Amino acid sequence: MSALPAAADPYDFPGDPGPPRTANLADILERVLDKGIVIAGDIRIDLLDIELLTIRLRLFVSSVDTAKRAGIDWWETDPSLSGRAARDALAEENRMLRERIAEVEAELPTATTSGRRAASPTGERRGR
Amino acid sequence: MLHAFAVCRPLPLPHLAEVGGLSSAPVRTLRVGELALVVQEVPAESFTEEALRERLSVRAELERCARAHHEVVAAAARSTTVVPLPMATVHAGAARARAAVAERAGPLLAALDRLEGRAEWGVKVYIGPPGPGGTAERDRRSPTGPNPPGAAEGTGGLAYLERLRARRRSEEERDSLVLRVVERVRAEAARVAVATRPLRVHGVEVTGREHRQVLNLACLVEAGRGRELVARVTAPDRRTDPGARVRVEATGPWVPYSFAGEVVDEGR
Numbered sequence: 001m002s003a004l005p006a007a008a009d010p011y012d013f014p015g016d017p018g019p020p021r022t023a024n025l026a027d028i029l030e031r032v033l034d035k036g037i038v039i040a041g042d043i044r045i046d047l048l049d050i051e052l053l054t055i056r057l058r059l060f061v062s063s064v065d066t067a068k069r070a071g072i073d074w075w076e077t078d079p080s081l082s083g084r085a086a087r088d089a090l091a092e093e094n095r096m097l098r099e100r101i102a103e104v105e106a107e108l109p110t111a112t113t114s115g116r117r118a119a120s121p122t123g124e125r126r127g128r
Numbered sequence: 129m130l131h132a133f134a135v136c137r138p139l140p141l142p143h144l145a146e147v148g149g150l151s152s153a154p155v156r157t158l159r160v161g162e163l164a165l166v167v168q169e170v171p172a173e174s175f176t177e178e179a180l181r182e183r184l185s186v187r188a189e190l191e192r193c194a195r196a197h198h199e200v201v202a203a204a205a206r207s208t209t210v211v212p213l214p215m216a217t218v219h220a221g222a223a224r225a226r227a228a229v230a231e232r233a234g235p236l237l238a239a240l241d242r243l244e245g246r247a248e249w250g251v252k253v254y255i256g257p258p259g260p261g262g263t264a265e266r267d268r269r270s271p272t273g274p275n276p277p278g279a280a281e282g283t284g285g286l287a288y289l290e291r292l293r294a295r296r297r298s299e300e301e302r303d304s305l306v307l308r309v310v311e312r313v314r315a316e317a318a319r320v321a322v323a324t325r326p327l328r329v330h331g332v333e334v335t336g337r338e339h340r341q342v343l344n345l346a347c348l349v350e351a352g353r354g355r356e357l358v359a360r361v362t363a364p365d366r367r368t369d370p371g372a373r374v375r376v377e378a379t380g381p382w383v384p385y386s387f388a389g390e391v392v393d394e395g396r
Binding site for chain 1: 190
């Protein structure tokens, strides 16, 4: 390594100065969205300004689907997500589950009731 | 409205002239005491919360913005140490941007000191399907096994159990291989890196079903030791991985995105 010429560049791959430009999207997204220092996150703002932290968090929520398809799902487990984002995610999951249950129930209304009728006498016989 | 990309010391950043950023305006720096903020004027109507939400929900647009942000940060980093800011850090104007930087000048300067002369490298470990040399495969083909060759493909109960057992064996084999490989790669990385930090592993949408990512590690490395890190972590290890199922990939050098925030947090 010491044989390499000392470059003005802070990195050490000659012929490849600076961070990779062709990196895959997932590598870039997990860095530019999730990492770095948040400045002014706690600034009080007036109506014409934009609260940076709010924007950042809402961005996360709104881009969940897009970034998820890129393979990143850190918001599902990241405790630094806002309470609102977490609530939104939970509410969305609840909604989808309720929909799914409704679909399943709609598909099997007769099977469920007849199953119950059939099971009951069998159970009584066994009990005797 | 101003979009902020990174903070650095007030030095000339000639490479900013080579990047487009997020609008047609020039990318420039704002001097804030001992610091400089890399900014670009952006059209206010495209950077309202609503507009951002809409645009960044479209994958192509999200990718364009992320790459543009990354390019500006990288261009600044070619001249000096930078602390990157997350994408979509916007300010109503220069006065607000200056105030935001001034408020956290101390931690930002400390971050620049800590990151100076260091780069981030990404180390990712993938595990692929078992090759023809895998134990499960060998057993199934073994002429001395309890069943003749091809029995595992049968439809009987015994064949089913045999298939189940073979699958479990291959899963156990895989899990133990993953543990050993991840342990080795972590240890090799730690010998060179100043700090390491696990990132969340990428899903199969990125890696493809055949190759599961089992480790995604960010490493902070002194300039001049990047090659050494890459050589160490990517060196094939026939003893641990005789079937060559494991692939280790190194990316970098990156601006130390994954270590910028941590440094500021340490200073709190």
